[in-house]
Amino acid sequence: MTDILTSRPRLKGREIFSAFVCDDQSADQVRATCQALNWPIDRVHKGGLKNAVQTLSVSSSPSILFIDLSDTTHPLQDINALAEVCEPGTMVIAGGQMNDVRLYRDLLASGIQDYILKPFNPEQLRDSFSHAQTILSAPKQGDGDDIPRSQIGVVGVRGGVGASTIATALAWTFAEHERRTTAFFDLDAHFGTAALALDLDPGRGLADAIDNPARIDGLFLERALVKGSEKLSILGAEVSISTPILTDGTAFHLLQEELRSSFECTVSDMPRDLVILHPHLLNEVQTLLLVAEPSLACARDTFRLLTWLKAQAPHVHPLVILNKQTSAAATEVSQSDFEKSIEQKVDVTLPEDAKTVRQSAKLGKAVTDAGKSSKLGAALLALAHQLANEAGAPKAHQGTNRSNGMDLSEMFQKLTGWGKAKGTSEKASYADG
Numbered sequence: 001m002t003d004i005l006t007s008r009p010r011l012k013g014r015e016i017f018s019a020f021v022c023d024d025q026s027a028d029q030v031r032a033t034c035q036a037l038n039w040p041i042d043r044v045h046k047g048g049l050k051n052a053v054q055t056l057s058v059s060s061s062p063s064i065l066f067i068d069l070s071d072t073t074h075p076l077q078d079i080n081a082l083a084e085v086c087e088p089g090t091m092v093i094a095g096g097q098m099n100d101v102r103l104y105r106d107l108l109a110s111g112i113q114d115y116i117l118k119p120f121n122p123e124q125l126r127d128s129f130s131h132a133q134t135i136l137s138a139p140k141q142g143d144g145d146d147i148p149r150s151q152i153g154v155v156g157v158r159g160g161v162g163a164s165t166i167a168t169a170l171a172w173t174f175a176e177h178e179r180r181t182t183a184f185f186d187l188d189a190h191f192g193t194a195a196l197a198l199d200l201d202p203g204r205g206l207a208d209a210i211d212n213p214a215r216i217d218g219l220f221l222e223r224a225l226v227k228g229s230e231k232l233s234i235l236g237a238e239v240s241i242s243t244p245i246l247t248d249g250t251a252f253h254l255l256q257e258e259l260r261s262s263f264e265c266t267v268s269d270m271p272r273d274l275v276i277l278h279p280h281l282l283n284e285v286q287t288l289l290l291v292a293e294p295s296l297a298c299a300r301d302t303f304r305l306l307t308w309l310k311a312q313a314p315h316v317h318p319l320v321i322l323n324k325q326t327s328a329a330a331t332e333v334s335q336s337d338f339e340k341s342i343e344q345k346v347d348v349t350l351p352e353d354a355k356t357v358r359q360s361a362k363l364g365k366a367v368t369d370a371g372k373s374s375k376l377g378a379a380l381l382a383l384a385h386q387l388a389n390e391a392g393a394p395k396a397h398q399g400t401n402r403s404n405g406m407d408l409s410e411m412f413q414k415l416t417g418w419g420k421a422k423g424t425s426e427k428a429s430y431a432d433g
């Protein structure tokens with residue numbers, strides 16, 4: 001039986017969040033914020049500081065705790081009682097109706113992370129909660145080699161499904177929100193879009209590496225990388241389409257090894273044909289995002305790729321991403337038919353969102369940057385957070401979206417608002433034989 005707790009996001013083994021609020025309106029607002037951040041909404045309890053002290057004296061504390069101080073007339077004194085029952089490292093955010101700058105300062109001095117005035121404003125709640133999360137996820141000084149490395153591959157099961165859009169968003173978010181040093185490796189040397197999407201010049205680094213793999217080392221890599229920001233580096237090319245790419249995959253593999261030793265996260269945008277031709281390129285990949293659209297051909301090819309992965313790269317944990325999802329009636333294949341065809345659940349559903357991708361293209365920014373409050377942006381922010389925090393965890397390839405102990409599918413349906421499509425078309429099965 002699945003332990004219900006394992007399907008919740010956790011930070012270093014603790015429940016990420018709990019809240020104790022005094023009134024229904026505030027509880028609803030905190031729940032809505034939790035939902036947007038993919039935090040459990042069932043951890044929002046009724047009752048303020050007093051109930052929190054009682055509850056936490058007999059249960060473990062979350063990483064982030066939100067407390068409504070409206071039920072106390074002496075917040076500073078009573079907060080000390082909370083300190084006694086909270087486990088060390090708990091980050092406390094308080095809310096209340098006292099608009100008093102002195103109280104605010106005293107609360108911060110007593111170790112409270114933030115104080116939010118009632119009535120709560122959703123944006124303030126969200127900013128404050130995500131800021132706390134960013135602080136908690138940031139590598140601490142002295143963490144050194146304990147920092148888990150994330151190696152994520154992204155493959156479109158067919159052309160134009162949005163694989164590069166997703167890879168760009170993940171790489172940017174790992175660097176800018178999760179604050180991990182990140183390499184975004186675009187292995188599509190002819191037609192790659194990593195640099196284009198971020199309004200950068202890809203340079204000649206990757207082209208030189210392919211021409212002369214013997215030169216690849218740390219120093220070479222440093223020169224080949226293009227800086228996207230303090231923590232984001234890009235390795236790609238725009239090789240002339242009249243110049244064939246002649247490689248047995250060695251250059252790509254050597255570059256992957258160098259990137260792994262230099263960066264906390266690597267996101268590789270991998271053309272499907274290249275991966276099939278050189279399966280050893282998956283040796284450096286822990287989690288592979290198979291990006292598909294709700295179409296018949298994508299269902300067939302997702303199934304074929306999942307089967308191929310089990311045989312060729314059993315160490316890889318595949319995540320099936322169904323991108324460009326619209327209402328059930330508007331898709332070629334419903335989600336339920338898609339899932340029947342691939343014989344497993346879709347892990348993540350992302351909505352069709354022309355407005356956000358247009359804005360992202362116009363600004364030369366990742367969709368998580370240009371459209372962070374859109375459903376598409378929010379879902380990708382949540383996915384990046386999930387992947388960054390799972391880094392290094394052993395994965396079993398079981399061909400199910402519960403193989404990592406989390407129901408990502410449910411989580412993303414909640415977040416994007418797309419329910420499971422109730423399709424009626426015939427089941428299409430592509431099982432060999």
Ligand SMILES: Nc1ncnc2c1ncn2[C@@H]1O[C@H](COP(=O)(O)OP(=O)(O)OP(=O)(O)O)[C@@H](O)[C@H]1O
Pocket residue numbers: 156158159160161162163164165166193323324325350351352353354357358376
């Ligand atoms: N969720 C989405 N909603 C709307 N449009 C999208 C979405 N995701 C991607 N797109 C658009 O789909 C097009 C193809 O996206 P992208 O280049 O990322 O696909 P790809 O799978 O990498 O393609 P290729 O096979 O050429 O590498 C782009 O115009 C992109 O803006």
Ligand SMILES: [Mg+2]
Pocket residue numbers: 163164165188192193269
């Ligand atoms: Mg692409």
